[in-house]
Amino acid sequence: MTAELEGAGLPTAMISAIGPVAAELGAARVLRGIKIPHPCGDPGLDSARDHDLRLRIVRGALHAVTTAVAKPTLFDPVAPS
């Protein structure tokens, strides 16, 4: 799916708990998520920190779609500037 979205000209950040595998299979922009059942956050954290983690993940994904890439690239969550 990411191949087709990227190919159609839509930069796509794939948020995946198994990021290196997504990159190996050719996804161009991969954001390292947390775990397979909860890629965007960590239920083990208190709700404020969990929410903050999700913000970082989404910021990281937005950073990925604003970055030019030539090949599959892994991105990390980003803290607010």
Next chain:
Amino acid sequence: MISVVHYLNQFFGRIGGEEAGDTPLSVADGPVGPGAGLQKELGAAAKVTATIICGDNKAAADLAAFGDEVEAHLQRLKPDVVVAGPAFNAGRYGLACGEVCLRAAKLSIPAVTALNEESPGIDVYKSKVYILPTSPTALGMTETLGRLAKFALRLAAKETIGPAETEGYHARGVRRAAFHSASAAERAVDMLLARLTGATWTTELPLPALPPVKPAPPVADLKKARIALVTTGGLVPKGNPDGVKQSNSTTWRSYSVEGKSRMEPGQYESIHGGYDNSHANANPNYVVPLDALRELEQAGVVGGVLAEYYVLAGVGTAIADSRRIGREIAADLKGKGVDAVLLTAT
């Protein structure tokens, strides 16, 4: 007596279903679950001495750590041959089986697994390990165990294994030197002539089937960009009003998030048949991170959020269907003026 170590996931290893996906690696004596069938097919010359079992999430979330642990056990168990799976068309289980065989090979222990052509484990591991073909589902278990047993016995006996096209395993891309009656130039001209006259011919250098992804240019100005949320995590409105399938998806759906500040717990559920849905059900923003994206929209970091999110359950989905679904969603998003996509995969 040939000693065989067998690898299974938590499901076939009789520990539990998706709720047990995080189960750490353990080792049982003798055969477990389908291992009994494997033992029967191996006959009296070989014995399944131990079964390594690990939860799918635990294995796939950190394949390197999983592999290290498998390697340590194999060093201790010292089998003559390793059999993994069969994992059919499974994603995480297929990857784990590939990693087990790779680690065995590293210790010079021959190994074999069986995966269906739709398992992502094939693309990642086929160049390094023997992967026999199998049915998409466990319906083909008995027949596959028979072939795995035969192949394992041949490996243990250090028999010469022929090329993929005669032996039937997934081609590893290994090329061996061999004498041929015709020179390369003659064979190339023969191929060209065959092609020109419409006769059948076979290439000696097949190209990889998956074309590389062509990355899209980046978003120039995030402050003006419209962002869409897409997920393969199977998150649908509570009650699944459109009957979205829990696996083997062939279609997708979109649902409105207009005016919503977050994915409200209780209003959504995950119907995805391939992971423990409890966290997604308790807080659907784990799968569709609308709350965080809305906050960044309010703060002016992004221009806007598309009024719908897109969903299917990405489990057991054929690659051809995934591509078509990707094309359909891309066309829909472009028609709605979307500039970039956040795709959450579970």
